[in-house]
Amino acid sequence: MKHADFIVISWVLSFAPIALYAWRNARRARRLDPFVEKSDKPWT
Amino acid sequence: MKETSVVDVRDAVVLLGSFPALAEATLTIGRGELVVVQGANGAGKTTLLRLCAGLLPLARGTAHVMGHDVSSDRAAVRASVGFLGHANGLYLDLTAGENLSFWGDVVGASRPEVTSAAQRMGLNERLLSTQVGRLSAGQKRRTALAVLAVRRATLWLLDEPHAGLDAAGRDEIDALLRDAVGAGATVVVASHELERSASLATRRIEIVGGRIIESGGRK
Amino acid sequence: MSNTTTSVPPPTRTAASRNLGLIAIFGSIVLALLGLFFTAEDVDQGSSVRIMYVHVPTAWVAYLAFVFTAVCSAGHLWGRKHSLNLDRLAGASAEVGVIFMGVTLVTGSLWGRLSWGTYWQWDPRLTTTAFLFVTYVGYLAVRGLGGTQHQRAKRSAIVALFAVLEIPLVHFSVLLWRSLHQEATVLRPNGDVKMDGLMLFSLVFGVAVFTTIFAWLVLHRNRVLALVDAVELRGIDAALEARRAEEVPS
């Protein structure tokens, strides 16, 4: 591998898990939404 | 109000995992009563006793034992309660005598107190020097009751204390419970044996589906 | 996944969290431009210094997350209300911290491959980080043990305080341990570099960007955990109904 590859891989591996985590989190929230009521979401 | 009743449980919900073993149970027990709790397996008898002993957290409702809040002041509740569940709470590798003197040391009971508790439960020298793991079910139970006596509990919570005992053993336990009530203790016994508990109890209550239904009134 | 489910905004979104997310994304793009293109190469490290702009911020934020977890846990334990929300914040922060720390370990070893010629070096900071990663994986396992929400909160709060206590102890002991074998680290670059203005700015900017990402993730995660707990409580209502319907045997 070339020098530049390491750097690109580092950056990708930094942001990919974060994006995956955020996406899964949003999906979880959408799935839970039908089972709760507005009073369970004090932030809205 | 809370001072006069030994147990005061209101709308108590207790969860085992996500299963409500107690579903808004309400119960008041006064000083000096000998209450028998009846109900089918899974009705919530054991859970009720464990709640009163401060061993289970309350999901909803309130529970006071000897005036102490079970959810916030468990240490005070436990200090005054003697609980005997399906397990005896003994160390199987130690002898009955070693078990008794360990609990005596831990709660600060004197040697004569330990000896007299052993005598009252009919534990002779031979039994006291036998490892608990080698004792019969009834002998283990008697050892466990002797431990309760050493602990000088004022509220006795017994879960199926007659289980696995022969007729003589059952009579012994009944006599002991009457003695304890006579000495000022309050006793709650969970049992599914109707005729035996009928002769013993000053009051019977029935528990169905995690809720308490008063059946037999005071005698 | 169908279009309709993804187009609906998640129920954890508010205007504030949305703006925070946009700032985080915009910041990440600027950071990438700075780190990958505009900054110069380091005199000693060459272009491998470009890994530092993600490696150092994620490491910092991971430690920040663990300290935040400890603060929330202490707040839960000693607060008068024993707030479950503080417990959920602690859990959310630890989860994000573990992810960031995992990222730190991966980028750290990639950087090590370039600078040291090896993926792993028993460098005190790297070693401490690896230990803490495992420690907080353990913390998350403790959170999953079950019981009531208050049991979970109390139990995990105490474990969190133990874990944060381990940070200085492990780091200190690993430092002492390494000081015996110094040849390895003295001859090789250890990650501290002399930086010019733009490089230093990019690094600090990176810390700010990742802190924003952290705040955004924790905000959402905390709300999802609140939903999970709420669903559990609503499940109790249903179970109570079912239990009441049990027939009284005749």
Next chain:
Amino acid sequence: MSASRVVGVARAVASKDLRIEWRSRVMTNQVLPFAAIVMVLFAFALDNDGILQRVAPGLVWMATLFTSLVVVQRSFAVESADSAIDALRLAGVPSHGVYLGKVAALVAQLVVFEAVLAMLALILYRVNVDLHGAVLLVTTCVLGSVGIAALAAVYGGLSVAGRGRETLLPLLLLPAVAPVLIGATRATESAFGSDGARTVEGWPWVGLLAVFGAIFLFGGTLGFGPLTDE
């Protein structure tokens, strides 16, 4: 909660634990042979006399750590076998006393194991120890055991006393005892004279072990009660 009450409970719990272990012989008949075979297996795995002498201190402490996992699980399995742990919670017993008693019994057992492991290292790995080294070794074993036991009792109470969580114990305990492992191994290296280390160099590590032990013991005393009382 008076201090004498705590000490009384600690003494009762410790002597009870040690009596159970003495009576059941699980330690002598099962755990000790396990520790010995680990030491022999290390010799097979590192098939070289020179290496064995150099790494002997590390092997002794690794074997100690593995053994401690078994010992701790056993220590709390005894409590949960017939729900004695419930009885302890119910007896209004100060949890500090239970904790300190458990730690004391664990330390006593670990020191015995370490003594045997060190003897095995002397014999199997041909390590030499002079008198000064022996004193250092004993001090290290006692203080190292305190550090391990102080943490192990907390995490053991959390993971073993609550049914079916035994697998959590190594995950929680092993990273946390890393500082103790480092300090104890270095001190033992000095005692064994491994790799040219001099005996006097070991004492600062012993000081470090004392500090770790004190911190963990303090934290454990505070945390054990709320953590095991559910």
